[in-house]
Every structure is written in C-alpha cells, then in structure tokens.
Amino acid sequence: SQTIHQWPATLVQPVGSPLSLECTVEGTSNPNLYWYRQAAGRGLQLLFYSVGIGQISSEVPQNLSASRPQDRQFILSSKKLLLSDSGFYLCAWGTGLAGGQEQFFGPGTRLTVL
Amino acid sequence: AQSVTQLDSQVPVFEEAPVELRCNYSSSVSVYLFWYVQYPNQGLQLLLKYLSGSTLVESINGFEAEFNKSQTSFHLRKPSVHISDTAEYFCAANSGYALNFGKGTSLLVTP
Numbered sequence: 001s002q003t004i005h006q007w008p009a010t011l012v013q014p015v016g017s018p019l020s021l022e023c024t025v026e027g028t029s030n031p032n033l034y035w036y037r038q039a040a041g042r043g044l045q046l047l048f049y050s051v052g053i054g055q056i057s058s059e060v061p062q063n064l065s066a067s068r069p070q071d072r073q074f075i076l077s078s079k080k081l082l083l084s085d086s087g088f089y090l091c092a093w094g095t096g097l098a099g100g101q102e103q104f105f106g107p108g109t110r111l112t113v114l
Numbered sequence: 115a116q117s118v119t120q121l122d123s124q125v126p127v128f129e130e131a132p133v134e135l136r137c138n139y140s141s142s143v144s145v146y147l148f149w150y151v152q153y154p155n156q157g158l159q160l161l162l163k164y165l166s167g168s169t170l171v172e173s174i175n176g177f178e179a180e181f182n183k184s185q186t187s188f189h190l191r192k193p194s195v196h197i198s199d200t201a202e203y204f205c206a207a208n209s210g211y212a213l214n215f216g217k218g219t220s221l222l223v224t225p
Contacts, residue, residue, distance in 0.1 A: 032211055043217035044158075044204065051211060059212070090157055094211075102148060103213055105157035 002027035006091050006106035013113055019064075019078040021109050023091030026072065031093040033074040034103060035066055038088040050074060086113045116140055116207035120216035127223055129197055135190040135219045137179075137205030146208040147188040149179055152218075153201045161203070164188065175199075195223045 003026045013019060025031055035047040046059045048066035056066050063082060067075045074091060089109045094101040117140040127133045139145060146165050150158040162173040169181040179190045188205060200223045206213040 034212060044215040046212050046214075049212050057211075092158075101208075102160050102163055105150075105159070107157045108155070110155070 002093075002104065004091060004093055004104060004106040006089075006109050008109060009107065010110045011112070013081050013111065015083055015113055016080045019076070019081050019085070019111070021076040021089055021091075021111075023074040023076075023106055024072055025074075025093045028093065028095065029071060031072065031095055032101070033068060034092040034094070035074065035076050036090045036092065038090060038108075039086075044090070047076070081113045083113050086111055116145060116209050116214050118205050118207050118214050118216040120205055120219050122219050123217065124220045124222065127195055127221070129223055129225050130194045132193050133191065133195050133199075133221065135203050135205075135221065137188045137190065137216060139186050139188060139205075139207045141186075144208070145181075147179075147181060148206040148213065149173075149177070149188075149190050150204045150206060150215075151201050152204065158204060161190070195221070197223050197225065199223050 005024050007022055032051050034049045036044045037047055038044050049057050050068045053068055053071055063078055065077050091106040092103040094103040119138045121136045148163045149161040151161045152158045161177055162171045162179055164171050164181045172178045177192045179188050181188055202218045202220050204218045205216040
C-alpha cells in the first residue's frame with residue numbers, strides 16, 4: 001500500500017531563517033506531487049506541483065521554492081522565512097492524468113515563524 | 115479551471131440531527147468533484163468522489179453527496195451525525211493537474 005511521510009511534524013523558526021520541509025512517498029512510482037499551505041480560515045492554497053523528477057510548477061509567486069531530486073521525494077524550501085509563511089503545510093500525491101485523479105495527503109507540518 | 119465555493123464556514127448541529135454542507139462549482143465541463151475531511155492537526159482524508167456515472171455517491175461512514183449539474187452543486191449530507199463527525203470538510207474540483215479547494219466548512223457536533 002502507498003504511504004506518504006512528512007517531516008518535521010512541527011517547526012518553530014525565527015524570521016529570516018532558512019526552511020526545508022521534506023515529503024516522501026512509498027508504494028507508488030511516477031506520482032504527481034503537490035505542496036499546499038493551509039492558513040487559518042483560508043482553505044488550502046496550492047503552492048507547487050510536480051509531474052516528474054526535476055519538473056516544478058509554481059502556482060503562487062513568493063519566497064518559497066520546491067525541488068524534486070528523486071521520483072518520490074518532494075522538498076519545500078525557503079532562504080529567508082517571513083512571518084506570513086506561518087501555516088500548516090501539506091504534501092500530497094496523485095496518479096494518472098489531469099482531471100479525475102484524487103490526491104492523498106500526508107500528515108502535515110505545522111510551521112510557526114516568530 | 116474550476117473554482118469551488120463552500121457557502122458555510124461553520125455549521126453547528128446537535129448529535130443525531132441531519133446535516134448538509136453546501137458546495138458549488140463553477141463549470142460543468144469535465145468536472146470531477148471530491149469531499150475531503152480533516153480532523154484537528156491531521157492531513158486530509160478523502161471522504162467521497164464523483165468522477166462519472168451515478169450522481170449520488172456514498173462514503174463508508176454514512177455521508178453522501180449528489181452531483182447536480184443544473185445547479186452546479188455537490189452538497190454533502192448525512193441523515194444523523196455523531197460527535198466524531200466534528201471536523202473540517204473541504205470540497206474540491208479538478209483543475210488541470212491539481213485540485214481547487216473550497217475554503218472549508220467546520221462541522222461542530224454537540225450533544
């Protein structure tokens with residue numbers, strides 16, 4: 001069966017510090033991978049998605065970046081965190097072509113920027 | 115691309131009462147719809163989905179949703195809720211390779 005892992009589970013970082021969040025998927029190959037951010041009262045905002053190794057699509061311009069160094073690994077990074085980067089970050093994977101695929105979510109990372 | 119509107123940010127309801135969580139989408143062209151549930155400090159879990167075929171879809175825990183093309187709606191219903199149904203519920207629709215989510219509805223079930 002497929003599983004998705006995210007770490008760390010929680011993170012408290014000062015403004016201006018770097019960020020690296022990791023997501024890995026097991027039990028599937030060539031998944032589409034996604035990073036979402038969930039802020040209080042604002043639903044889920046798609047940040048990045050990837051349909052293959054080294055392929056990253058950015059949905060919202062900001063000080064975050066994403067990389068996919070391996071087929072089942074997706075990393076979210078920042079060189080300098082802002083207060084507005086606080087939130088709940090969710091990684092997800094899906095298979096197949098656009099449209100009818102459902103997505104499976106990881107447990108999330110709670111990021112607090114102080 | 116599809117957009118999704120969840121009309122209610124919070125829905126309080128008593129235990130064993132029926133509930134409806136509303137969701138409207140923007141376009142009926144090639145639409146695929148999903149309901150996800152999120153318990154506190156957890157990721158999202160798929161509750162049910164509509165891809166094609168029967169317009170009424172059901173989940174294993176008593177929820178159901180009906181795809182209504184004329185009203186561009188995909189409302190989620192349950193005839194009798196439990197305390198354990200307290201959670202955030204998200205409606206989503208396909209958008210290219212990704213999904214567009216509504217802002218969520220917080221369902222609070224009280225005794």
